[in-house]
Amino acid sequence: MADIELLPHNVPANADLPELVEELTTLNLGPTHPATHGIFQNILKMDGEKIISGEQTIGYIHRAFEKIAERRPFYQITTLTDRMNYCSSPINNLGWHMTVEKLLSVEVPKRAQYIRVIMMELARITDHLICNSILGVDTGAFTGFLYVMQKREEVYEIYEEVCGARLTTNMGRVGGMERDLSSTAVRKIKEFIKSFPPVLRELEKLLNRNRIFMDRTINVGPISLERALSYGFTGPNLRAAGLDYDVRVMNPYSSYEDFEFDIPVGQNGDTYDRYMVRNEEMWQSLKIVEQAINNLPEGPYYADAPEYYLPPKKEVYRSMEALIYHFKIVMGEIDAPIGEVYNAVEGGNGELGFYLISDGGRTPYRLHFRRPSFIYYQAYPEMCKGSTLSDAILTMSSLNVIAGELDA
Amino acid sequence: MLSNQEVAEALLEKFGDQVFDFDEPYGLLTLSTSREEIIPILDFLHNHKNYQFIFLTDITGIHYPDNPGKEFMVVYHMHSFVHNFRVRIKVSLAEADIHIPTATGLFACANWMERETYDFFGIMFDGHPNLKRILNIDEMDYFPMRREFPMEDATREDKTDALFGR
Numbered sequence: 202m203a204d205i206e207l208l209p210h211n212v213p214a215n216a217d218l219p220e221l222v223e224e225l226t227t228l229n230l231g232p233t234h235p236a237t238h239g240i241f242q243n244i245l246k247m248d249g250e251k252i253i254s255g256e257q258t259i260g261y262i263h264r265a266f267e268k269i270a271e272r273r274p275f276y277q278i279t280t281l282t283d284r285m286n287y288c289s290s291p292i293n294n295l296g297w298h299m300t301v302e303k304l305l306s307v308e309v310p311k312r313a314q315y316i317r318v319i320m321m322e323l324a325r326i327t328d329h330l331i332c333n334s335i336l337g338v339d340t341g342a343f344t345g346f347l348y349v350m351q352k353r354e355e356v357y358e359i360y361e362e363v364c365g366a367r368l369t370t371n372m373g374r375v376g377g378m379e380r381d382l383s384s385t386a387v388r389k390i391k392e393f394i395k396s397f398p399p400v401l402r403e404l405e406k407l408l409n410r411n412r413i414f415m416d417r418t419i420n421v422g423p424i425s426l427e428r429a430l431s432y433g434f435t436g437p438n439l440r441a442a443g444l445d446y447d448v449r450v451m452n453p454y455s456s457y458e459d460f461e462f463d464i465p466v467g468q469n470g471d472t473y474d475r476y477m478v479r480n481e482e483m484w485q486s487l488k489i490v491e492q493a494i495n496n497l498p499e500g501p502y503y504a505d506a507p508e509y510y511l512p513p514k515k516e517v518y519r520s521m522e523a524l525i526y527h528f529k530i531v532m533g534e535i536d537a538p539i540g541e542v543y544n545a546v547e548g549g550n551g552e553l554g555f556y557l558i559s560d561g562g563r564t565p566y567r568l569h570f571r572r573p574s575f576i577y578y579q580a581y582p583e584m585c586k587g588s589t590l591s592d593a594i595l596t597m598s599s600l601n602v603i604a605g606e607l608d609a
Numbered sequence: 610m611l612s613n614q615e616v617a618e619a620l621l622e623k624f625g626d627q628v629f630d631f632d633e634p635y636g637l638l639t640l641s642t643s644r645e646e647i648i649p650i651l652d653f654l655h656n657h658k659n660y661q662f663i664f665l666t667d668i669t670g671i672h673y674p675d676n677p678g679k680e681f682m683v684v685y686h687m688h689s690f691v692h693n694f695r696v697r698i699k700v701s702l703a704e705a706d707i708h709i710p711t712a713t714g715l716f717a718c719a720n721w722m723e724r725e726t727y728d729f730f731g732i733m734f735d736g737h738p739n740l741k742r743i744l745n746i747d748e749m750d751y752f753p754m755r756r757e758f759p760m761e762d763a764t765r766e767d768k769t770d771a772l773f774g775r
Contacts, residue, residue: 433717542634543637543695
């Protein structure tokens with residue numbers, strides 16, 4: 202029996218085995234990984250399934266908006282802004298208009314401000330809805346995502362009614378809105394206020410106290426308040442870490458001071474808290490929309506600033522002044538005052554800032570977008586250090602990094 | 610409520626003539642300083658026990674090619690949540706010596722903001738842990754946000770600025 206061949210599993214335990222070599226794995230997460238919801242790359246160094254460090258590569262959809270903006274009149278820059286955070290384009294559009302209005306010192310009538318609030322809060326709902334339902338998808342619950350998409354569709358129909366477009370909305374004008382709320386739009390908004398709560402409640406029922414969901418998200422990708430502040434977090438991600446900073450409350454714009462709403466905050470800054478903060482914010486946004494539509498003031502929907510606001514087309518055909526202003530605005534003959542403005546609005550992901558320097562010409566001398574995603578996404582390697590790959594996907598998903606905003 | 614006057618006086622007292630060009634366009638306190646003093650000023654505002662400018666909102670660059678000796682400008686925006694007060698600090702740099710110390714030691718978020726500014730303007734942030742391009746490709750050999758780079762194809766003759774009113 203001595204000459205029997207030793208098969209690997211028959212090798213006695215004390216035989217000379219080759220020494221075990223420990224190696225780290227390098228894993229390319231992205232640029233086109235379906236779980237990252239956007240085009241950005243993470244080169245992860247992994248020990249087994251645990252992430253040791255990550256290196257990010259971004260800029261895959263950089264479109265040089267800041268450079269393009271330097272050659273465009275103010276009203277043509279609107280179309281650049283809605284391509285940043287395309288999950289909540291109206292906030293970007295209207296935030297830009299408010300920046301220009303601040304530069305031009307144009308006072309927008311109350312009605313336009315209320316319409317803007319309605320549109321911005323609807324946009325916030327769609328933004329958070331996507332983020333939260335996608336978080337569900339990443340934990341394995343696909344149903345909720347498809348279910349709430351129906352509601353986003355309804356909001357997009359409201360956008361269509363207000364501005365004619367759905368995704369890249371180009372909503373509003375410098376000085377107000379391009380048209381008044383139609384009766385159809387009002388009806389659709391009121392219908393949405395009625396039909397949205399049951400759907401959101403059902404999504405909550407599906408996820409909020411779901412054991413699997415909680416196990417997957419609690420203590421996943423946490424960040425302390427101190428680190429979050431150092432990383433320049435804003436919006437729901439900062440609030441989940443425990444600070445109630447909201448531009449809408451701290452520096453109210455567009456009549457936000459007229460509305461009653463709460464700012465939800467979390468405690469741990471983990472994925473579950475971010476989910477819960479967004480969830481509650483949708484209820485608060487709905488509350489604002491309801492107050493705004495019920496107390497919609499009468500009056501004009503655009504400011505009395507003929508040199509900046511395109512006159513109604515009917516007037517252009519029969520009145521000389523209107524024709525002149527129309528021509529001058531479209532051809533960019535109107536110069537803006539010299540000035541320097543920083544204006545921030547509460548975007549879907551946090552403080553969306555516009556730093557605009559005008560040298561008195563028809564185009565900005567320099568325009569810089571403070572894009573919240575770009576600033577907080579750099580915390581991602583720190584947040585997912587030591588976690589598993591599947592948890593890292595959830596962390597990214599709950600940060601709501603929008604590639605368009607990240608790369609501008 | 611903190612007033613522009615109060616912060617300006619505190620800065621003047623601490624830094625003397627190193628802070629200058631005070632202005633308040635649209636109510637936002639704006640001041641200039643030199644690159645030697647920028648980090649001490651950020652540090653002073655950040656760690657001041659009353660002001661607490663804990664939030665570095667933004668860093669960006671501007672190119673002024675017609676301003677000899679001060680061709681570039683780095684602009685910092687800071688925000689104090691306690692007082693809901695914003696301040697804007699500017700530092701001018703010469704093209705020949707385009708260096709400024711990094712703020713990454715004070716704020717983690719300065720990392721990518723400075724990389725973006727470097728990427729577009731070529732401003733060197735000394736001491737930055739990883740100063741390389743961020744949005745553009747690594748092989749790019751120019752800094753695209755500088756004003757000498759035209760947006761449109763310079764070889765085309767059918768698109769003159771005059772036709773577009775610019």
